[in-house]
Amino acid sequence: MKRHIHFVAYRKVYNWTIKYVALLFICALIGFCSVYIYFFYSDATIGENIVVEPFQISKPVEKVQFTGKKFVHLDLKGAPPKISYYEYLFPLLFNSGVGGVVIEYEDTFPFEGNLSNISALNAYTRSDIDMINILADTNKLEIIPLVQTFGHLEFVLKLEEFKELREVPIYPQEICPSHEKSLPLLTEMLTQIIDAHPFTEKIHIGADETHHVGRCKECTRRMKLEHITTDGLYIKHVKKIRDFLRRKYPLLKIFMWDDQLRNFSEEETLNELDKLDIIPVVWQYNTDVFNTLGPSLWSQYSKVFPNVWIASAFKGATGVDQYIVDVSHYNQNHRSWLDVVENYKFLMKFDAIILTGWQRYDHFSILCELLPVGLPSLLMNLKILEGELDNRVGPTKEVAHILHCRQPYGLMGPAFGSPRCKFPGSDILENAYRLHRLNEDYNELKRSSVMRGWVTNYNILYNFTNPYHFYNIAPQLNHLENEVLEIENDMSKALLNVYDEYTKDEWILTYINPLKKEIQELIRVKDQLLDRDVWPRRPLKLEVPKEQQRT
Numbered sequence: 001m002k003r004h005i006h007f008v009a010y011r012k013v014y015n016w017t018i019k020y021v022a023l024l025f026i027c028a029l030i031g032f033c034s035v036y037i038y039f040f041y042s043d044a045t046i047g048e049n050i051v052v053e054p055f056q057i058s059k060p061v062e063k064v065q066f067t068g069k070k071f072v073h074l075d076l077k078g079a080p081p082k083i084s085y086y087e088y089l090f091p092l093l094f095n096s097g098v099g100g101v102v103i104e105y106e107d108t109f110p111f112e113g114n115l116s117n118i119s120a121l122n123a124y125t126r127s128d129i130d131m132i133n134i135l136a137d138t139n140k141l142e143i144i145p146l147v148q149t150f151g152h153l154e155f156v157l158k159l160e161e162f163k164e165l166r167e168v169p170i171y172p173q174e175i176c177p178s179h180e181k182s183l184p185l186l187t188e189m190l191t192q193i194i195d196a197h198p199f200t201e202k203i204h205i206g207a208d209e210t211h212h213v214g215r216c217k218e219c220t221r222r223m224k225l226e227h228i229t230t231d232g233l234y235i236k237h238v239k240k241i242r243d244f245l246r247r248k249y250p251l252l253k254i255f256m257w258d259d260q261l262r263n264f265s266e267e268e269t270l271n272e273l274d275k276l277d278i279i280p281v282v283w284q285y286n287t288d289v290f291n292t293l294g295p296s297l298w299s300q301y302s303k304v305f306p307n308v309w310i311a312s313a314f315k316g317a318t319g320v321d322q323y324i325v326d327v328s329h330y331n332q333n334h335r336s337w338l339d340v341v342e343n344y345k346f347l348m349k350f351d352a353i354i355l356t357g358w359q360r361y362d363h364f365s366i367l368c369e370l371l372p373v374g375l376p377s378l379l380m381n382l383k384i385l386e387g388e389l390d391n392r393v394g395p396t397k398e399v400a401h402i403l404h405c406r407q408p409y410g411l412m413g414p415a416f417g418s419p420r421c422k423f424p425g426s427d428i429l430e431n432a433y434r435l436h437r438l439n440e441d442y443n444e445l446k447r448s449s450v451m452r453g454w455v456t457n458y459n460i461l462y463n464f465t466n467p468y469h470f471y472n473i474a475p476q477l478n479h480l481e482n483e484v485l486e487i488e489n490d491m492s493k494a495l496l497n498v499y500d501e502y503t504k505d506e507w508i509l510t511y512i513n514p515l516k517k518e519i520q521e522l523i524r525v526k527d528q529l530l531d532r533d534v535w536p537r538r539p540l541k542l543e544v545p546k547e548q549q550r551t
């Protein structure tokens with residue numbers, strides 16, 4: 001009897017537990033259905049909602065903004081856009097609060113006379129430059145030409161007729177400041193470019209990353225004779241350029257990159273840079289500008305420069321072979337610059353900022369992120385400078401609206417999905433993301449145990465593998481090949497809408513061909529390894545090709 005009572009009590013508890021679990025299950029089901037219905041019928045995308053939650057800001061953040069003028073750097077030493085692209089780009093910049101563009105033509109300028117060989121074969125024409133002037137004027141954008149006058153002259157010094165002007169005979173980047181033909185060459189370049197922009201009020205003379213100064217015999221002799229250091233030699237050259245510009249174009253404001261001035265001692269700074277009459281553009285593209293540049297730089301500069309310009313980056317500064325933009329990096333770069341300006345605005349005046357967008361690291365290197373791929377980053381950075389509140393995913397929604405994108409957070413990078421935008425050049429952005437995903441898939445395959453265990457150099461050399469594993473990855477290989485061919489086709493078309501065929505070819509050769517070759521080689525190896533159904537006894541011996549057997 002006692003046993004029976006126990007059994008009944010146990011059954012009661014058991015029944016209640018079953019009922020309780022069933023109730024919980026029904027509640028969970030209702031909850032799941034509600035969430036599903038919300039996503040299905042609302043405009044929100046899964047990506048948006050997954051991403052926005054963890055980054056929502058809980059307390060209001062103080063609005064800090066950059067009040068100076070904003071300029072965008074167009075680096076034409078790689079991928080010069082068709083002139084028709086400026087018809088879209090310039091109104092976009094104007095509407096985003098940009099006051100002008102800093103154009104670095106390098107070899108895309110149509111040089112004339114003795115300099116005509118400097119121009120690339122696909123350089124702009126003079127009527128193209130006139131069109132750029134008209135479009136800039138229509139959109140109230142000031143043009144500042146940037147002409148390198150010391151380092152980064154690879155595009156000139158690589159040529160036979162100018163190689164005697166190299167500071168170091170084997171390196172074509174720096175010009176010798178002591179060679180008698182150097183100044184006439186540089187002043188002629190400046191004259192042709194300034195004259196092509198009759199309304200320009202400013203000129204940037206570059207002069208950054210000048211790593212080899214005072215190396216040649218003539219420079220060494222001069223340094224001894226004049227009792228000057230390499231810094232002295234450097235600044236004397238800069239002053240010669242300045243004096244020429246002052247004489248010929250007295251109203252032009254002159255700018256230069258500041259990095260070579262950073263190493264000057266305090267005494268040198270005071271002696272050499274006082275009354276230099278050139279505005280330095282202080283550049284830094286990393287995520288911690290504040291600490292990288294440090295307080296001593298600002299205190300030193302404030303003694304000789306009442307006002308400076310600064311330069312951030314929106315693309316082309318995180319890796320020589322990047323084809324998609326690390327948007328978070330550039331957002332952080334701009335936030336860090338705002339910190340600097342906020343902290344040192346009482347010491348000196350920050351008149352303007354140049355948002356640089358590098359297209360190659362130098363004349364010889366490959367293309368990095370293309371302009372349409374960098375536009376989301378550029379617009380987000382401009383919003384940050386306008387004082388958008390701090391938010392780790394940046395002002396993506398505002399920019400998505402401007403660029404007509406359906407999935408705002410996709411603008412932060414491929415990890416957040418495809419942004420699905422509709423702006424001129426958006427197909428380039430879309431296909432760059434596709435290529436990134438394909439590269440990731442291919443790298444995952446390369447890391448798989450099949451590839452590491454059965455498709456190694458050893459397996460291929462001895463034609464010896466277990467076909468079972470290859471049959472498993474064959475569909476994946478076919479998919480990769482189809483995808484790379486499709487991206488090649490779609491990207492070629494997309495590139496030709498914005499660029500000429502040379503740029504299209506260079507991009508495809510750089511970023512698609514190597515991957516395509518690797519995938520197709522793997523397919524060939526697969527066919528070779530699967531072309532046998534009996535295998536030799538170990539130890540394996542190299543198979544002698546049939547032609548060699550006969551001889």
Ligand SMILES: [Zn+2]
Pocket residue numbers: 167175176177178179214215216217218219220
């Ligand atoms: Zn020299």
